[in-house]
Amino acid sequence: MTKQPPTAYLSLGSNVGDRVENLRRAMLLLCDEEMALRRTSSIYETEPVENTKQDWFLNCVAEISTRLAPVALLRRLQQIESQLGRQRSIPKGPRPIDIDMLLYGAVVMQSDELTLPHPRLLERRFVLEPLCEIAPSLRLPGSGTTVREALRRLSDPAAVRLFLKTLCA
DSSP states (O other): OOOOEEEEEEEEEEOOOSHHHHHHHHHHHHHTTTTEEEEEEEEEOOOOSSSSSOOOOOEEEEEESSSSSSSHHHHHHHHHHHHOOOSSSTTTOOOOEEEEEEEEETTOEEOOOESSSOGGOOOOOOHHHHHHHOTTTOOOOOOOBBBHHHHHHOOOOOOEEESSOOOOO
C-alpha cells in the first residue's frame, strides 16, 4: 500500500500588479513533481493588516499534497515568491505574491525558520475565511479546534469580502 503524501494548506496573497494573475501564476508553480495542487478557495479581497498604508490584498487558500518535508517546502515557497518578483524590502509591505504555510499535516513545530501551525493562523480573518471554505471540519493541530470553530471565535475586525468565486477547483 502506497503512503499518501502529506497535505499542506497555504495562504496566498497579492496586492501589487495584476493580483489575480499573480495568484494564478503562483498556483501553477505549486504543481510540479514534488507538489500537487488539490483545491483552492475562492479569492477574497482583504484590507491590509499591520502595515495598513498599502493597497488591499487578494487572498486565497490552497490545499496541496507534497513529498517535501516542511522546511524544504518553505524554501520552495520562498523560491516561488522570488520567481514572481517578491522582494523583502519593507516588512509586511506591498508584494506581488506572499505564500505562507499554514498547516502541514498534523505537524506542530517551532524553529528559527518555521513555526507550524502558522503562529497567527487563529488571529487572521483573511486566512480563516478561505480555509473554512475548503476545510471547515479540519482539526487544527495543537488546539484541537476545527477551522469553523476558530472562525466563529475570531475577533479580527478586518474586512474580508468575496472577490472571485474560484480560480481552479
